[in-house]
Amino acid sequence: MLDVAAVCERLAEPLRIAEGVKKALVLLSALHDLGKISDSFRAMLRDRRPQAFRHWEITEAFLFYHDGRIGEALGGSEGARRELYAAAAGHHGRPSQRILSMNRSNTGPGGEWKRMIDAAGEEALEAAGAAIEIFLGLWPDASLVDLDATAKARPLSWRLNGLLTAADWIGSNALWFPSCPPCADAQAYLDSARERARRAVAASGVATPSPSRTRLFDFSFRPMQAACAEAELPSGPMLAFIEDETGSGKTEAAMVLAQRMLLAGKGRGLYVALPTMATADSMFRRLRPILPRMFASAPTLTLAHGRAGLTKEYRDLVLSPERMQDEAGPTEWLRDSRRRALLANVGIGTIDQALLAAVRARHATLRQYGLSNKILIVDEVHEMGDPYMGVLLETLLRLHAALGGSAILMSATVPRDLRSRLFAAFGGGARPDLDEPGYPALTVSGAAPRPVAPAGLARGALKVERLDAPERALGLLESAAREGAAAVWVRNAVDEAIEAVKALRERGVPADLLHARFALCDRKRHEAAILSAFGKDRAARPGRVLVATQVVESSLDLDFDVMISDLAPMAALIQRAGRLWRHMDRRPAAARAVARPALHVLSPDPVHVEGPGWARDLLGGGAHVYDLATLWRSASVLFRAGEIRAPEALRALIEAAHGDAPVPASLERAELRAEGRSGAAKAHAFQNRIEWDKGYRAGASGAGDADYPTRLGQPQRILVLMRPDGAPWSGGAWSVDSCQLSEVSASEARLSKLALPESAPPVALPDWLVGTRSFVTVAENGEICEGLGYEEDAGLMFT
Known part of the structure; x- marks a missing residue:
């Protein structure tokens, strides 16, 4: 518990919150595993007896029970403290649903809280109180006095849970925090843990190097790039919107602006979000050479999407035994879990990895924490404006701003309504002067849009x-x-x-x-x-x-x-x-x-x-x-x-085509059906997104990512193609990589109409992979079954 608290102290240093509150968060992070002091947890370890209540659920019960002592030391309202107790206890990716009433009527003979306390045991209840007393002495300046209202604590509960989860994953690493003999002096142990935490945070790759003032590009700037180099930056979190035609150098403009924002303290890293894995791979190749110029020393770098390990440039970077000291790349710890990708100093990946911070999926707060210290750069925003993703993107921008983050959005063809909604979500309000800002344009929250001269691409109309x-x-x-x-x-x-x-x-x-x-x-x-x-x-x-x-x-x-x-x-x-x-x-x-x-x-x-x-x-x-x-x-x-x-007529074309001009009578029913689908998609998104204002306990959930998708579409089935001799379609031996290289997705509705003969892979593969794929054999003539075939130069064909 003290190992994790020591890491949390290191990670919390840059947070712009009151020192007393910051120390209170560290104290609560130290108490996150308090429920392991229990008969039920001990019996599970020693006798393999199943637990009626998980240790982290009992943590919340203990904190609830000892709230009088904690409140005496920390201050703040009881409701505010309980919001933070839930965030500290729910560090395994979801909040506890055990203590639902949150009042003392729950403590009677039949109350669930009482049953948890009984499962922990009377001796454990006293020992947990003793541990709390010791920890209160380690952070005597911790204070929640300013949190006199529950509503004030709810935004902080999201931050605490994400911060604690990252600290727990680092502090639980036995290589950095090996087991040691018992230590009677808690202060002495904490002092030694702090030194280990310093080394662990550096080794993990989450510590961010300082930004550099080195010029990123040697060429003469185009108009949008020059505008981004000169625009006035407002104080506090900011949202910038870059609108310019394709081929005008928007990406380079965004990087020029991002470097200035880093130097202004509006972030300590970057996450560049793209609509697809292919666009993410392309951006990775494009930005990788630039990154060393943005930081004073080499930043950690990850490619964040489900098939990153199959991208040659990233795989070569990961496997290189002699990566140069000034070359950006991931640490082994960051590579160990896909959920850690957003903790790297720089991430380049799909928008889905970022949107998982905005849905009620497990470990959403870890992703929120990973993004909170970064400038979020979203490219091709127009591709994320469908009814479902649009709601999630608005939610993401709102929580990112609430956590102190800044963002840059880019598009050549974003409709006016989507642009206004995204600014409003970030907190800039739907300003009247955003309606017709000209084109191209650089718009920064809190300021009037800045018209930008065309790039002069010489193609003509x-x-x-x-x-x-x-x-x-x-x-x-x-x-x-x-x-x-x-x-x-x-x-x-x-x-x-x-x-x-x-x-x-x-x-x-x-x-x-x-x-x-x-x-x-x-x-x-x-x-x-x-x-x-x-x-x-x-x-x-x-x-x-x-x-x-x-x-x-x-x-x-x-x-x-x-x-x-x-x-x-x-x-x-x-x-x-x-x-x-x-x-x-x-x-x-x-x-x-x-x-x-x-x-x-x-x-x-x-x-x-x-x-x-x-x-x-x-x-x-x-x-x-x-x-x-x-x-x-x-x-x-x-x-x-x-x-x-282009560019002078693009906005008029886009707005006219996305307007509400009446359609011919024969298309009215189709339009009504489309409006119905749009409304249903929005409702689905509202149901799936986190409820920020309710705080972590009531606003989060714990289901898997698949239960809260980041985009809607027709259900797909993943086929793994096998050659007639049982080898993977990609060739070579069977492995997770060769399996994924042999995958192709198709409509579940169309595949369900076929007599699809499934085969078992000839070797053992991970259950998560086998259970979510259909393995099929492609015959020498390309046939998979009647009505379905595959050819290298044509792909999967419904015949």
Whole structure:
């Protein structure tokens, strides 16, 4: 208990709270395992007798019982102390639900509190009181006098639980805190534990180096980057919103601003949140070389998502036996649990890892603590504005601000309503001048938006042309490939993408395919090939076509001469168009295979809408990916404009397409159904998010992450592909890694209609993995079962 308290002291040093309160939190952290002083815990250890009550539940009962003595020493209201007792006791990721009434009527002969005290034993009750008395003497200046109201203690209860959980995980490490002979002098032991805690915190990788004033970039700044280098920073927690077109250097602008915020004391580390694992991997590669310039010494660094260990750059960093002293990377302790990823000085990962701090999942407070000392940078915010994730993101920003954190949000296409809601959630209020801040714009909470000059990307306006048949799209792509162009067709659904690439190959067109229904090993191989053929350093005239789904909107830095897109919401179309004539410095107009850039959109005519199947006949399954009303409004606005003029006209296009213009009568029912789904998703999010104002005991929960998802969608099943000889699809021997590299996900609804023959892996694998996957064999001819097949160059196919 004193080991953990010593660590807690080290971790609490930077907290900007009153010293007396800080010492009270350390004292309560020392008492977190008080319930182990009990007959029931001793019997469990010695005789393997099951416990009727867990030790941490008994901790709360003991603290409740001895509240008179604790209150005499610490002060504050009884209600406030009980909020903190619950936070100290519930350090295993969830609050106790045992003492529900929280009043002394619970203490009668039938009360649950009485049963817990009886289970602990009379001798333990007295010993716990003696321990409390000793610990009160170790922190005589601890005080809760300022916490005279329960409401004041509730925000602190979240902070205490997260802080204590991190301290408990470090202080329980036997390598840093080995067992030792009994020590009669508690003060002497605490003094020695403090020195061990100093070394342990340093070894764990959670101690943060000082920020550096080293210039991050050698190039001349673009307008948004210059604005971020010059903008006035308000006092206290701040939220900055960077809005600029794709390819304008928003990421570099955010890092320039983040460095200034670090130097101003608005954070001691960073967490960069992306919408997908692919975008996180890409950002990891992009930012890793910059990080040593941001700090005076090498920070700890983690890649935070479920498949981080399969990302080559991160795996090589982790496994490198001779990592340079000034190179950012993770410690062994940080790598040991995925929940510790947010405790690193710098984390780059998915938004889901951050949103788990905002839902009622186990150890949400640990993630809150990990984020609280960081500048939270959220990229591609528009992709997180769906009804469910939008509510969770608002919750995350609110609690981050309440914990003293600051944030930077970035987007090229965020709607006005979402922007206003996010500012209001952070605490800046929905300011009237946020409605039309111009574009591009840098907006900082508490200040008027700052218009920023366009980046001047030299591409010019994009002409928009509607295609009314897939055959026209195929013909245009065939012609473009013959002329040497790098061309792409972005399709809304995987099945349509597979059909399109098949049709192109039948015409003799060199065509590549990328979508989300590849086994991970194949997807990584395809991504590498596509980056080579269509990326920043591609050949001038490759004469190839890529058919892809939404995975190309933001995850890969690609540059196309010719683009066709299925009709999609306006924000998605603008994001896709950002990959068209992208790197003009490397491939100016004169070097392109076509005379001018144009966005060709496969779309029905928005003027003639004859029924609810308006888009289905042309787009197939891709018509069901987005709601019809949004598709119709986007088509109506875009084809009337006839062009995408960036950046000056982007905001007007986005707002018009996301507005409330009436839809044709035949689409009204579809719009009502979409509104119903939206309302249900929001209600689901409100049910799943933490209830910050209620404090840790009443506002948290203890279920697993899967019970409180960070995003909604159609249920998916994970298939692990096996070769006919029983080997993993990825090759080599069976392991957790080879299993995950052989995984592919597909719709549970579609798979449930098939007679899917499942196989058992030939070797023992962890239960958590086997229990959540279906292992299937791919025959030599690619068949898995009737109606389902798999090919390396096509992915999982429903036939």
